[in-house]
Amino acid sequence: MASNISKQDRNQTQPNDSTESTQKINYAGVSPAVVKRLPRYFRYLRELLRNDILRISSGELSAMMNVTASQIRQDLNCFGGFGQQGYGYNVKYLLGKISDILGVSANFRAIIVGAGNLGQALTGSTMFEHRNIDLIALFDVSPALIGKTVGHCVVQSIDELPAFAAENHIDIAILTVPRDVAREAADNIASLGIHAIWNFTSVELSELGSRGVLVENAHMGDSLMQLMYKINIEGEDRD
C-alpha cells in the first residue's frame, strides 16, 4: 500500500532489527568514558521527545550537546546500529534502546536507609518514577521519624529491615545516614544480600566490592568543589 512513505514515517521500520537480536553485545567491553555519557544522552533524548521531535541526526544532536557528531555515532555503535543511513536516528526508538541499556526497563526496587532531610528530599523527587524505580520503603533509627509518612511510604525502624529484605527483593539501597554510622549501615545492607548501594555519605565503601556489592557514590561535595575550583582560578589565572 503506502508507496510514498515520508521520512517521518520511514523510521517505523526499525534499523538492523534482524541482526540486533542475534548479535550479543559485550557490555563489559564498553569503555567507562562511554558509559558515563549515556545518562546525558538519555536526558537529551527525553527532552527532544518532550518537544515532539521524532528524528535527529548525529550532527543536530552534536550541536545541541556540544560534542562531536563522530563521538555520538561512535558511542551509540558500542551497543548496536540504532540509526539509519541518510535518515539519522528515531528519537523514540533510540531513547527506548538507551533506556534498556541503562536499566530503566528493568523496574528496579529501592529502599532508603536514613530518613533524615536528604532521605526525605530524595523520596519527594521525581527522579525515581522517571527511571522506573519503585521506592518501596524508608528506614531510620530515630523514634521521631519512625511511623512518619514520607511520600507514599511510612518510615520503618531499621530493626525491621532484615525481615523486610527477606520478604522483598531489593535492587538498590540508598544510603543517606550520618557519616559516623555509614560503614555499619553499609555492612548491614551487604549482609542482607542487597547488591547495590547508592552512597550519599562521604565514607568510602568501595571495599564492599569484594563482597559483590556495587557501590556508586553521589559525592555531591565533589561536584561543589569543582565549581569552587573554577571560581577560584578565574581570579588567580593571568596568562
Add this chain to the structure above:
Amino acid sequence: MASNISKQDRNQTQPNDSTESTQKINYAGVSPAVVKRLPRYFRYLRELLRNDILRISSGELSAMMNVTASQIRQDLNCFGGFGQQGYGYNVKYLLGKISDILGVSANFRAIIVGAGNLGQALTGSTMFEHRNIDLIALFDVSPALIGKTVGHCVVQSIDELPAFAAENHIDIAILTVPRDVAREAADNIASLGIHAIWNFTSVELSELGSRGVLVENAHMGDSLMQLMYKINIEGEDRD
C-alpha cells in the same frame, strides 16, 4: 638547637617554599582529568588527618586510593612540588595546598534558591562548613515557606533577592527549584551578577556560560543511572 630532627618533624620546613611564591601556576592549563580528581585527594587527606597520620608517600596513598603512585605524583606536580624526596608528603601541608587550590580558603558565600525538600536538606548538611562556605540566605516563592527558619537562616521571598544581591556579595547560587521554573530562576540569578550556579535541576544551563556564569551540574540522576547500568549488565553480560 634541635640537632636530631625526627622525620615526623622534618616536614615543618616546607618543601620548595622559596620557589613556590615566585613560580606562577597556569591553572587553566591543568587538564580537566586532574581537576576532577582533586576533590578526592581532598577527602582522603582530610581522612588521614582525622586519623592523625601526618606523613604519607605517593605509594601508600596509591594503595589506599586504588590509583597509581605515578598518577598521584603527576597530579600534584601540576600545582607545584608539594613533597620531599626521600620523605613523602606532609599531610597537613598538602591538604592546605589542595584546599587553597580548590578555593576552600576563599571563604565563598552562597545562597539557596528553592527552599523545598532538597534546599532544606542541603542547608542542614555539613558540606558547606567543611568547605568554608557561608550559606547566607534561602529564597523561595511559596508563602508556606517564606518566614520559616531553616538552619540558621529564615526563608525569604524571591522578590527580595535583587535587593539582597545588591547589598551582599554572593559567590554561588544553589539552584534547587522545580524544573519548570529552573530556566527563569537561572536567568534572574545571572542578571543579578552572580557568577556561579550549582545546578540541581535537570535543566541544561550551559548557555549561561556565554554570559560569564559558571555552571556546575549536580545531576544526581546521572549517578543513579551509572549504578543502574552496572546492575543491569551484571545479568546480561556473559562472556
Add this chain to the structure above:
DNA sequence: TAGATTGTTAATCGATTAACAATC
C-alpha cells in the same frame, strides 16, 4: 537516482604509566 547520514576504520590527540635521575 541523488542526497544525506550512518557505521567504521585510520589518524590524532591526550592521559596514564613506567622508569630513573635528582635530592632530601
Add this chain to the structure above:
DNA sequence: TAGATTGTTAATCGATTAACAATC
C-alpha cells in the same frame, strides 16, 4: 653516607576526531 621517595621525562595506552565507504 645510604635509603627512600619525589619530580619529571619518555613510552604506552586509551579515547577522540576525522574521513569515507556503505547504504538507506
